[in-house]
Amino acid sequence: MIGVDEALARVAAALPTLPAETVATRAALGRVLAAPACTAHPLPLFDQSAVDGYALRHADLHTIPATLPLAGMVAASAQPARTRLAPGTAARIFTGGLLPDNADTVVRQELTRRDGDRVTVLEAVAPGTDLRREGEELAQGSVVAAAGAQVTPGLLAALALAGAHRIAVRRVPRIAVLITGDEVVPHGAALKLGQVPDANGPLIDAQLTRWGFPPLSIDYVADREEAVREALARAFDRADLVLTSGGVSVGDFDFIPAVSEQLGAQRVLWKVAQKPGMPLYVARRGASLLFGLPGNPASVLVNLQVYVRDALDRMLGRDPALRWRHARAPAPLRREKEKTFWLRAVVDADPQGQLHARTLSGQASHMLGNLARANALLRVPGLHEDTATDVLRWLSLDG
Incomplete structure (x- = not known):
């Protein structure tokens, strides 16, 4: 034995x-990656606004307040072509909108006053404020998740955003x-x-x-x-x-x-x-x-x-x-010389956050009634093991 x-x-x-097998990313929830999953394009995909506000050139904010004419609007949507911002002008822009060429700063609308086709910047901002730069999170081809990662809802969303439409997972x-x-x-x-x-x-x-x-x-x-x-x-x-x-x-x-x-x-x-x-x-x-x-x-x-x-x-x-966790052992604790005991138990935290285990009655091998209360399987080492028993390892029965 x-x-x-x-x-x-x-x-x-x-x-x-x-x-390994390749599956559609949307069908991969709960699966485990068999190879690294990489971005098909940079994240973010392009320079964009992080807020609703006004895109402009920081060099045009000579004094504060500064008033600039509006040269257009950029919505967070498909664009027919890239726009270029003329010096001395601003463009209305919305969160996620494609930053016009020549713009280097976005001033959020809370710091401005709009008057018809002109906008006044009321407070000073630093260059590059409220921008999301192309690839600032991940460059094209970067690893989103390594082999061995489980596909959670969050990872699935990240893979979709990264353009990883199909991924290699363990069968x-x-x-x-x-x-x-x-x-x-x-x-x-x-x-x-x-x-x-x-x-x-x-x-x-x-x-x-x-x-x-x-x-x-x-x-x-x-x-x-x-x-x-x-x-x-x-x-x-x-x-x-x-x-x-x-x-x-x-x-x-x-x-x-x-x-x-x-x-x-x-x-x-x-x-x-x-x-x-x-x-x-x-x-x-x-x-x-x-x-x-x-x-x-x-x-x-x-x-x-x-x-x-x-x-x-x-x-x-x-x-x-x-999967293994640790908790304070119950007392008294029965042990045998050459045998490990597995005890169904309840593990909960005291007011200080310390985990404590309480064993349940009905531990015979034909009994399961205590599983209505048990949330842990407690490992009790044998006397032959050189292991401290004030703290024991346990497995959760809840997941």
Whole structure:
């Protein structure tokens, strides 16, 4: 049996690489850039006014107040041609309007008085005031966002403004989910004596949806070796990531490890010194990675949050370390010599802003009732780890 950190390292080393694909920028929300996204033109695109006011030559403001005749108007719209400002004149201009040639300053309208076709500047301004210069934010060809950046609404807007109409992103991993167990009945179906409603399928589906992955189809597989073999073979052929629930321990109907290896998968790990979630099985066949999750719902929750999310982040080019946070540990704190505990908890801040963790009752691996209140998964190190326990690492269950 191996520890949590070694298990994470083994999974990271076994990950398949997802190819890149080019998509329309407007369809890229939530995706991860596979290559730097660059500007197709400078930002701003041209010299423009930052305010509603008057464009002029600063050299014409000999004295204050200064009165100049108006030579035209520039709206923030398409222009038939560039205009040139004659010396000793001003042009009415609006925010975003194309700055006339020869103008070098904009005086906002609050500092002026308009009288027919003449404008009087009432207060002195510095040369270059209230201008947005072409390329002052980014020159043409500059990097807007580096590879590995996730496309947020803000980044999507920046890419659109930069003229990046199509961008290279990591392909979304194809995910297959298999729920094993003759006693497990799909959510909403009628139960017979000895059967239980499936919680793991809805849990996996909901968690992946929250993380931004498309809705899943879930296959239910009977506790027969041939049924498991057929389902796993189909899943390996069509998916980058295969998630199974149940069938990974040492019982007579726990077929996942043996069958996956009969199908050519190479074992990455089996059994991690943790509670809950100890009988985790991970294997790789070709470009597919299999996570054999235990059947108890709390074990599924832990392994999804700790290992599956870590793998998905890495496959998409994200840094999984950014998910980990720290909080003051609860007391008393139970620890074991060779095992990491994962505890569902509530983490909140005291009046000074210090985060504190409170563990919840009902931590058994078959229980999920405390998830109505839990917002954190708390990592409690084993006694063998040379780690301080007054402050513990935790993962958010809210995102």
